[in-house]
Amino acid sequence: MRLDKFLKISRLIKRRTLAKEVADKGRITMNGLQAKASSNVKVGDVLAIQFGQKLVTVKIEMLQESTKKDDAANMFTIVKEERLGEKK
Template sequence: MSDKHPPNHPDARTRIDKWLWAARFFKHRTGATDAVDGGKVKLNGVAVKPSREVKAGDRLDITIGDDVFTVIVRDIAEKRGPASVAQQLYEETAESIARRSEAREMRRFAATPGADLHGRPTKRDRRQIRRFTDF
């Protein structure tokens, strides 16, 4: 295909799952591969396979749990390094940062599911449950 380039070369490329792992979005490369296979990662707005190569300037939309990161690839790394190096591999967009902080605030003020439930159901609760389950 193409010649191998050093990581900071403008034409450098690497597999998307390897880059996600090196940029520390996932603890294990298999987690990155599973996320790409599951459609949780989009390259320039398109779902891709884990073997697809990324290069500097590509846009990635990464969904991890409830958070969606939109990042621009700035550099390529073949190996996983310290967090300080990993943070230099990408730049998160301002819209992504704002969207994630707004979602974090909404989750903080939302009631946790089941917060109103305390212990075992009462006799009254059991009767209501039976009404729904016994026909």
Template sequence: MDAMRIDKWLWAARFFKTRSLAQEEVGLGRVLIAGQRAKPSRDVRVGDRLEIRRGDEVFVVYVEALSNQRGPAEAARKLYRETEESLQAREAAKERRQIAFEPASTIRHGRPTKREGRELRRLREGF
């Protein structure tokens, strides 16, 4: 096997929990192949450079091997090689998050629940 679908490879390499989630992320442009957006059906080959955005983390990896099966994490790590710059950037971001907490990360989106609405009214009225 010299090529396989990018969504299947991302699932096998354990970047995403399900293949459908991998398809969605590729479709949204959060996975770049050689710096360009791709469709989930795009083939990936050994030696390709991928940039994978997963939440706040950005992985820059080179494809080292292909696999049709999702195995243990130890086997998944053998499918790719992360660049040194990517490792350093992720470690620096991790240290920044530990030092300075980002208050906006706790903000939930959408309408308040019934319980939260009662609490807001209680606060406005002064108990």
């Protein structure tokens, strides 16, 4: 399954076009490497997605072609969330 499609179906990102833009700007890494919107994802892959000043790392648990809102959260596990650029 394509990365942009996974992000939309899992509801990590609301729209597929937005998922494509985020990937094209280099804000997504997959297993430590820069990911493109067309990259193929598989179960067990680890994604790091930068949302503004927040970095969210998730592990893919399952892939489905379509899902209901309640089941979307089961497609991934959040490994960690961290704020970027915070200085004290």
